[in-house]
Amino acid sequence: MKQALTLPRLKAMKNNNKPIAMVTAYDYPSAMLAEEAGVDMILVGDSLGNVVLGYDTTVPVKLEDMIYHTRAVVRGAPGTMIVADMPFATYRLGPADTLRNAARLMQDGGAHAVKLEGGAELADEIRLLTQAGIPVLGHIGLTPQSVHQIGGYKVQGKSSAEAEKMLQDAKTLEQAGAFGIVLELVTEELAAAVSRSLSVPTIGIGAGRGCDGQVLVFHDLLRYGSGIRDKRFVKSYANIGDTIRDAIAEYVNDVKSKAFPEEKHGFPLQDSNNASQAMPAKMYGGEGKP
Numbered sequence: 001m002k003q004a005l006t007l008p009r010l011k012a013m014k015n016n017n018k019p020i021a022m023v024t025a026y027d028y029p030s031a032m033l034a035e036e037a038g039v040d041m042i043l044v045g046d047s048l049g050n051v052v053l054g055y056d057t058t059v060p061v062k063l064e065d066m067i068y069h070t071r072a073v074v075r076g077a078p079g080t081m082i083v084a085d086m087p088f089a090t091y092r093l094g095p096a097d098t099l100r101n102a103a104r105l106m107q108d109g110g111a112h113a114v115k116l117e118g119g120a121e122l123a124d125e126i127r128l129l130t131q132a133g134i135p136v137l138g139h140i141g142l143t144p145q146s147v148h149q150i151g152g153y154k155v156q157g158k159s160s161a162e163a164e165k166m167l168q169d170a171k172t173l174e175q176a177g178a179f180g181i182v183l184e185l186v187t188e189e190l191a192a193a194v195s196r197s198l199s200v201p202t203i204g205i206g207a208g209r210g211c212d213g214q215v216l217v218f219h220d221l222l223r224y225g226s227g228i229r230d231k232r233f234v235k236s237y238a239n240i241g242d243t244i245r246d247a248i249a250e251y252v253n254d255v256k257s258k259a260f261p262e263e264k265h266g267f268p269l270q271d272s273n274n275a276s277q278a279m280p281a282k283m284y285g286g287e288g289k290p
Contacts, residue, residue, distance in 0.1 A: 002079030004112065005040055007135060007179050010081070013040075013212070014201040020213025022203055023221065026052050026069045030218055031076030041203075042077055043115065043215055044070045046085040047144070051219040058144045061087040063101055070109030083137050084111035088145045091116055091125055098125050102134050115182065117143035119169030123176040130177030138173035140166055141207065142185035155206075157190040170194045170202075182215065183207040185233070206233030 013020055022041040025031040026048040034042055048069055049061040063086075070084045090101040105111045113135035116122055126136045141156045157163045167190070170181055178200065183191045185206040192210025195202040204211030216234060219225050223239040254260035 002035065004079055005081040010040075010179065010201060011199070014199075020201055020203060022213055022215035024048075024215065024217045025073050025077070026218070028072045028076035031073040031080075034218070035077035035080045039080060040213070041081045041083060041215075042073060044073050044082060044084045044109075044111065045115075045217065046087045047217055051217060051225065057147055058085075059088045059147075063087055063090050063104065067104060067109040070105060070111050074110035081112050082110070083113045083115050084109055085115050092118070092122070095125070095128050099128060099132055099134075102129050103132070106134055113137055113179070115139055117145050119165070120172040123172050126173060126176040126178055136178050137203075138170070138178040138181040139184065140169050140173070140181060140186075141183045141191075144184075153185065155185045155187060157186045163187070163190045163193075166190060167194055167197060170198060174198050174200050180212075183211060206231075 010020070020040050021038070022043055023034050023039050024043045024045040024047060025034050026044060031042060044066065046058040046061045046066065048065065049055040049058045052069075053061070053065070055061070066084055066087050070082065074082055084105045086102060086105065091098040093101075102114045105114050114129070115137040116126065117139040119140050122138075126138070129136050142153060144153070147153065157166050166186065170183075173181055180201045180203060181194070181198065182203045182205065183194060184204075186194075186204075186208075188208025188210060191202065191204055191207035195210050195212055201212035203213040203215050205215050220228065220231065220234045221237055223236045223241050224244075225241050226245070228236075228241060251260065
């Protein structure tokens with residue numbers, strides 16, 4: 001059976017220039033397929049709010065949602081490292097609440113690590129969690145939980161001031177104990193510079209070619225859903241949304257036209273010659289006759 005990555009092995013992948021392949025998953029069959037495909041890590045992202053639960057942002061996602069979906073993913077991919085997002089307003093609340101919520105993702109959800117969005121202001125919380133034995137993946141650049149505050153989904157790090165702050169944030173998160181950092185929607189040059197400055201791996205999404213690994217959302221990668229938007233930073237490898245829709249439409253048409261079910265889909269009695277004797281009398285007008 002495949003063995004999940006350990007943190008030392010993950011760091012060795014960076015040191016040996018071996019790219020890290022990460023994908024999101026939110027349920028048992030998706031996680032199973034991702035593990036069978038050979039991914040290094042699975043992120044149970046709070047992006048499930050957008051692609052699974054139908055919210056406009058990740059903000060409405062609750063801790064119970066994350067625990068529920070993380071448990072399913074862990075069952076589907078027992079040999080893969082699973083990272084679970086801490087959702088909106090489950091950290092930055094003070095040490096006791098942050099530790100309690102992160103511990104629930106580990107104990108009740110079964111995650112191997114948690115992910116927090118934010119920069120240097122999270123250093124104390126990351127230090128607290130890592131000292132308690134909870135591995136933390138950082139996340140800077142575009143932070144979707146702050147979408148209302150930052151004014152939308154925009155590329156980050158375009159100005160020299162933004163770039164310098166992000167570089168310092170990344171170094172602070174590493175010093176606080178983060179085992180890696182997600183860089184989302186960051187200019188390619190800045191992402192490469194951040195990656196070179198750290199001893200821990202970076203995982204990019206919309207951050208170009210200079211990161212130590214990449215992560216994509218399951219539903220973007222496969223175009224799984226209706227109305228999946230094209231995104232510059234996404235490469236789609238299939239279009240299963242259309243395949244699923246067409247298959248269901250064909251089923252509906254078969255039912256409406258009575259093409260399904262056919263005789264082969266039913267279960268006849270073993271001895272069809274004695275069918276009338278084998279069936280209850282009430283099914284034959286109460287007299288034992290059809």
